[in-house]
Amino acid sequence: MSGVDDQKMKHVIVVGGGLVGALHACYMAKRGYKVDVYEMRPDIRTMEVVRGRSINLALSCRGREALKRVDMEHVITKTGIPMYARRIHDLDGTLRSIPYGRKDQYIMSVDRRHLNEVLLSEAEQFPNVTMYFEHKVVECDFNAGTVTFKKSDDSMIKVQGDLIVGCDGAFSAIRQQMMKKTLLDYEQIFIPHGYMELCMSPTKQDQYAMDINFLHIWARNEYMMIALPNQDKSFTVTLFMPFDIFKTLTTETAVLEFFKSKFPDSIPLLGEKYLTETVTKSKALPMVTVKCSPYHVKDKVVIMGDAAHAMVPFYGQGMNCGFEDCIVFDDLLSKHNDDLVTFTETKLECVALLFCFTNFQANYFYCENINNAEFLMRQSVNSRLFLLRKKVDNFLYWLFPNSWMPLYTMVSFSRTRYHECIANKAWQDKVIQRTVYIGIPTLAVAGYFLYKNTSDMYSPLVEKVQDIVERFRPSWI
Ligand code: FAD
Numbered sequence: 001m002s003g004v005d006d007q008k009m010k011h012v013i014v015v016g017g018g019l020v021g022a023l024h025a026c027y028m029a030k031r032g033y034k035v036d037v038y039e040m041r042p043d044i045r046t047m048e049v050v051r052g053r054s055i056n057l058a059l060s061c062r063g064r065e066a067l068k069r070v071d072m073e074h075v076i077t078k079t080g081i082p083m084y085a086r087r088i089h090d091l092d093g094t095l096r097s098i099p100y101g102r103k104d105q106y107i108m109s110v111d112r113r114h115l116n117e118v119l120l121s122e123a124e125q126f127p128n129v130t131m132y133f134e135h136k137v138v139e140c141d142f143n144a145g146t147v148t149f150k151k152s153d154d155s156m157i158k159v160q161g162d163l164i165v166g167c168d169g170a171f172s173a174i175r176q177q178m179m180k181k182t183l184l185d186y187e188q189i190f191i192p193h194g195y196m197e198l199c200m201s202p203t204k205q206d207q208y209a210m211d212i213n214f215l216h217i218w219a220r221n222e223y224m225m226i227a228l229p230n231q232d233k234s235f236t237v238t239l240f241m242p243f244d245i246f247k248t249l250t251t252e253t254a255v256l257e258f259f260k261s262k263f264p265d266s267i268p269l270l271g272e273k274y275l276t277e278t279v280t281k282s283k284a285l286p287m288v289t290v291k292c293s294p295y296h297v298k299d300k301v302v303i304m305g306d307a308a309h310a311m312v313p314f315y316g317q318g319m320n321c322g323f324e325d326c327i328v329f330d331d332l333l334s335k336h337n338d339d340l341v342t343f344t345e346t347k348l349e350c351v352a353l354l355f356c357f358t359n360f361q362a363n364y365f366y367c368e369n370i371n372n373a374e375f376l377m378r379q380s381v382n383s384r385l386f387l388l389r390k391k392v393d394n395f396l397y398w399l400f401p402n403s404w405m406p407l408y409t410m411v412s413f414s415r416t417r418y419h420e421c422i423a424n425k426a427w428q429d430k431v432i433q434r435t436v437y438i439g440i441p442t443l444a445v446a447g448y449f450l451y452k453n454t455s456d457m458y459s460p461l462v463e464k465v466q467d468i469v470e471r472f473r474p475s476w477i
Helices: 019-030 061-068 073-077 111-125 173-182 241-247 251-263 264-268 270-280 318-335 347-370 370-378 384-399 407-413 419-472
Strands: 012-013 034-038 056-059 081-083 084-090 096-099 107-111 129-132 135-141 147-153 158-162 163-166 186-200 216-219 224-228 233-244 287-291 301-303
Touching: 012 019, 012 224, 019 111, 034 073, 034 370, 056 111, 061 073, 061 318, 073 107, 081 147, 081 224, 096 384, 111 129, 135 173, 163 270, 163 407, 186 241, 186 264, 186 270, 224 347, 233 241, 241 251, 251 264, 251 270, 264 270, 270 384, 384 419, 407 419
Parallel strands: 012 034, 012 163, 034 129, 084 216, 163 301
Antiparallel strands: 056 107, 081 107, 084 096, 135 147, 147 158, 186 233, 186 287, 216 224, 224 233
16 A cells, blocks of 8 residues: 555545446555445346446457556456457458457457456455445535435435545446536537347357457448457357448348348358347447546546546447556556645646546547547458558568557557557658658659669669568568
8 A cells, every 4th residue: 555554544436336447446445545436236246147238348458557557467368368360251251360460469358247347356355445336326516525326225325535436437427417517528429330249159069160369350341240259169249330220120031131141151150040039139239439528526526437538449449448547547646646635726637637638638539530440440451552551560560660550559559648649640641641652753763764774784683682572571461
């Protein structure tokens, strides 16, 4: 424990015992705060079925780093499944692989429920943490630092703390209270696409139905399907489509015809009966982005994770970014010696602004690039230009590992601030554009004249150079 040992033990109320709330409770407990976590749902560790969002998630560098700081990285990754590349399923059944980065770089498929349960149990190990389930926020008084919860028996309880941390997800009640009582800018966008989860069971021989260490993608422009492997040898398959299309799949025949025309190779893997029954009976779920500013009210309340910046899942960053919030907040507390109570308005403003800035940039990245992110996943894996650019990026990354990192590598395999990732990508685009516009014509003209004047002299040399380049070309280019 650090920082606050010699002061009165500060009391933090964490609202939401989801992924970010449970991790943040560990961080604050480790610092020595008295932490009370209030969660709306019953304790998921005691539930047979947990309804909610995606069954598994892609964990990458930012999330792993955040888990590492509370000694949880190994506990989580030992049950995760590495995914080294995208495995593209073309319409004609051809399979192609596009690596995520270098050979040692991979993202990891982790089970959402397991991750949440382990984090809740870890938080509960701290003597200074108490969990309250079936407590739903109904009101906050930011001046008094109080939160009112409704319990499962409909009774109300009001609690008071030094700091309220809203980790209560995309539809955050804490954020709604902030909107009502303070000047908070807010934007929420539901994209036209919904998602539906399906399960691809193991084969009759109890094996994975597809190659395991890949994130499988069926990219069909407007539609997309992905599959991530699970420990029990199944795959969780997620179908992304405009709601308008989902609405047309009301009969088993319609579903089958649709899958035959768009994802034919997936039918035997999913099973015709399971597929048609599940799609006709299930409801597609919405995806939302949330953008707001600021993320705090004085020194009393701050929001984190999806409550502050919900994003579409195409880049696999929502949880990773929310976990990184915990690191950013923790670093700021260290920098300012946990000086919450005696902070002057200016000092707090400075901490909060820094915090907001980092997160605002994260949010900026996703909201502004929502189309890009979708585009990347659904269309670009089919585009020749994208594949060529990927090869150029990979080659330059291999040549200059410290100065030319492809965007995906920066976002998923480094903790480069999100806004810097954007700036770097913009710079790379400019360099490539200039090379194409200026460099190639210049080289072509120079090459032409050089060749014309010296072809006899240099042709054996040119052949030799071509030979050397071919021999040393890395296999992945
Ligand atoms: P949540 O996980 O939503 O947790 C919020 C908690 O607060 C819940 O437990 C809820 O019950 C509780 N709560 C809500 N309201 C109240 C209230 N009034 N009072 C008390 N408690 C309350 N991210 C990735 O990094 N990688 C991925 O691969 C990825 N895949 C995704 C796939 C899909 C289909 C979707 C939809 C999202 C995906 N995400 C992914 C995003 C990720 O799921 C979220 O970013 C992450 O769950 C955010 O965590 P959170 O704790 O902020 O919010």
